[in-house]
Amino acid sequence: MTELNVNGARLAYDDRGTGTPVVLLHAGIADRRMWREQVDALAARHRVIALDLRGYGESELPPTPFANHQDVVGLLDALGLDRAALVGCSFGGAVAVDTALAHPDRVTALALLGSAVSGHEWSDEFHDLWDMLIGDVDPDDLDANAAAEVRFWVVGPARRPEDVDPALIAFAHELDRRALAAEQALSAVDGVDLDPPAIGRLGELRMPVLVTAGAADVPDINRLADRIAAEAPRAIRLPDIPDAAHLLPLERPAEVNAALLDFLP
Structure with missing residues (x-):
């Protein structure tokens, strides 16, 4: 584990490999450990940074307002990285999309696995x-x-x-x-949301976008994957992965790793 002070918070992350940088952003029901099957596989070709978002895992939570997408860019700044690909699952996917919309020049590609989207209202x-x-x-x-x-x-x-x-x-x-x-x-700390939220701005995602979900996930997630793929101009919609639900990287690591290695720049 490595730590850096980012926007006034100590953020924990793992940093493996060399090559083009990739940041892994975890689900809201997890922390960076959910990427345990991806880090080494991707590190054969990439510099892989698995981040604990603020307040999660081993990252701290100062009592000051913050935005997760600004923390992602702050981490890139602290590491001296101009740009990176972002891989996000669930809530981490929403953070990745927000980062790409707020700072499109910093994101080379997006890979979204069962992604949420800021501003989406559950059915x-x-x-x-x-x-x-x-x-x-x-x-x-x-x-x-x-x-x-x-x-x-x-x-x-x-x-x-x-x-x-x-x-x-x-x-x-x-x-x-x-x-x-x-x-x-986190409920006691003010989070700063992307404004306007991502759900009405998916057409602004000009970078390559990979989208997939688990076939056994809740239907809203599968429909969100369809919407992202339909509206992001350079999106690739992979078929839903059979017999898998929301934590795809843990449940189907072979399929996820193959898709990521084929897609990431």
Whole structure:
């Protein structure tokens, strides 16, 4: 692990390999450890930087307003990197898109895996699925919330827990339990959102964009992947990866690594 002071916060990251730089941005239910199957594979050809976003993992959370997309650019500045490709999963994908919109000259390419998009409003179907699968959960019970989120996101609405590798479920629970604690702390700090948000600006993404999702993910995520691919001028929409849900890099590392190595500049 390496640390740097970025925009007044100590951010933790892993830095491996040489070559064209690639920054990996984790899901909101995880931290940089979710990229454990990608770092070495990509580092054979790239300089790979797996970042803990502010407040997550081993990165700190000073009580001052911040923007995740500005932290990404601040990290590039601190490392002396003019440009990098960004790979994001879920919330990390939304941060990657925001960074590319706010600083298009700093981003060479985007790879979006089950990506969220800032400004997107979840559908009634999404909320109904949560109510059907999960129901009410005590917001103060982090273990119960982690179990609920793993059931919803990592298993997915169309699969049963017994259909998924128990080791993946256990690791996802550990990641999400820590991420939920981070989110509690983050709720007390002002986050600065991209304005206007990305959902109405996908056509501004002029760099190459790779988009895919897990076929077993929640339908809103698959539809978002379709929308990004339809609106970003240079987007490539890979087919949804079969029998995989939201944490694609952990669940299907071989497919993800092959796609990234084929796409990244």
